[in-house]
Amino acid sequence: MSTNGHVVTSEAVRNAGSTRWRGSKSTSEKVKLNGNIARRKVIGQEFFWWDTELPGFGLRVFASGAKCWFVQFRQRGKQKRVALGRPPEMRAEKARALARAQLAKAALDGLPTAPKVFAKGKGGGGMLFSDYAPRFWDDYARHWKPSTRRGNRRSIFKELVGAFGRQRIDAIRKTDVLRWRDSWAARPGAFNRTIPILSVMMGYAEQLGLRPRGSNPCKGTPRYKRKLLERFLSAREFHRLAASLRAFEESDPIAVQAIRLLIYTGARHGEIVGLRWEGVQPPRLMLPDSKTGAKIIYLNRQACDVLEGLSTKAEVGLVFPSAGGDKPIALSVPWQAIRRHAALPDVRLHDLRNSFASVAIADGISLVVIGKLLGHALAETTERYAHLADEAIADAAKRVSGSLASCLGIAA
Template sequence: MSVEQARKIARAYRVSVDQGGNPSRDRKGSREAVTLSELATHYCEVYGPQRGLKAQTISDARRLLDRYALPRFGRRKVIEITVGDIRCIHNDTREKVSRYQANKLRAVLSRMFTLAIQNEWRSDNPCRGVEKFQEDRRWNYLSPAQVTALLDACDSYRDQHAADGVRLLLFTGARLREVTKATWDQFDLDQGFWVKPSSHTKTKIVHRLPLAPATVEMLHRMRSERPDTPFLFPGRDGTKPRVDLKRPWQCILESADIGHHRRHDLRRTNASFMLSTGSDLMTVGKSLGHTQASTTLGYASLFHTVQKDGITRATELMRAGR
């Protein structure tokens, strides 16, 4: 260190003391400051479970952080991370994977820095200075022909109880967690309603869902087959609900031979069928339990055949006067 550099540091210390600071305490605070890696651990292992985040959500966040953020900035102090650092991570993830994964990582980091602000580990969120990448809308719903193939595969699947879970996801548009944790006391089969408690819904609001007659008939059959359990889909010992339908879904999907789809695509499929058969967006949104119309717009899509019929009728009407 040169004499001039030492003088600059000394002057900075004097200014800090004059303003009521404590250089010794500040150095200690810097050494003890939380690193990005420590913040990630706190977010995934403490904050996430306390807030009731799904295990898959936490696992996905951990995977993104471990692959693209922590190898480069994990040892950096949270207070030292800049907007430029976040932009660097964001851009690198887009180049290595995709803009969708880059935006997901940015969202995870933003929630982490919000947590850091709440714990007074820093005073601002550097992610707010980084804009999301434009995402092309993905049409993740099954066509009528694919739905037919899926239902045929459900009919031939060896575990019909699990197949009923897939059918219920499709016929109601419910979320996986709502279906697997459902209990019979939530259903009024005489009136044809499913009342989901707020503890099971993503919006934390009670959701009253009307059921189609075919769905009610299926539920009556399911109830008669397992009359001694409170759960629609009990686990092996019957004392707890089934955790997942991942393996049955993969087997049914492979048997249907309709390409790769996620279970959540059944929710989009339900919404798209409703919209394409005449339901308006408000009705579709109510059925899905959405609180905002913009959310429903991201789920429901008109079938291409319906769009084609519409534009054909419009064209014929325009040509009729010639």
């Protein structure tokens, strides 16, 4: 080794008692790596200098004389070597810092890390919610039904943009959503309808790369518990409603027949007013689309009589058209008059569907079958009528015990 020229010959290295590296024929030496070491020359073979202060940090000298800073470590059971740069372009201090960072990264591999910060201009994370809303609408709204689009448009561009419009899409956190939830205490139903829309928007932002994956701030946000508005017509109220329908039969026959079909089928209001003759296939109504997708409505004799009694039967077109004939009938106005005439001011059209289920339970029909009749996609939806079944069973038990008491000569 020449101290003036910093030349290390292969023979000198071998005679210096150098160590072997991983069983190869290359020789190595442990020193504190700095600029002086980087300027040394090795002639005739590959050589490694290993740093004495930072394990894994080294300087490799090729047989050609070229040099390269590197760091070596084990990651997930495998030996890895990462090149950092070449001297003299990269100084020893810079190479040491890069090696330390690479070793820290390898040590943290597999452990939870902080969420990625999306900088403006790199993936769009800096996009404001008010700018994101139109983009989301253009991409997503076409997949909703027309009636859903109308309601969701107002929720997005009025409610959500009003609440989050000035925030960056990647900066909305769970605390922001909970604070927004608290502001809806006076409108719990509206919040329950709007939070799923915000959740879909946040999920789609993740797909676009505008938010980190799995960061949806709506996840786990509790909805407001609301007492369901359940109104079931009694037998006496059904008699009053029937009399009122007869009273309006001459003045508004189409509306009366549509309401009767609602009563006899337990169908949703939108399924009947949007019914087309193409789907009338007695003893069934074949609906290509509904709230829960394609659906079959089973027709009983009374429902078939309603359809047979219509004076506007056709092969195609709306079964219950408006006065112009090109749009579905609007039942809200005639229903207001009919229910007022029947002295049932609090009964909604949807309550006819609830009453259908109530009568079915009273007749001993199981919840499973009722769910099929009503077209519920989930059994949980039908479970809301379970308490009616309990009442029917309790009433039956009371009647049976009364009969037994009478037989035994015991006062009931």
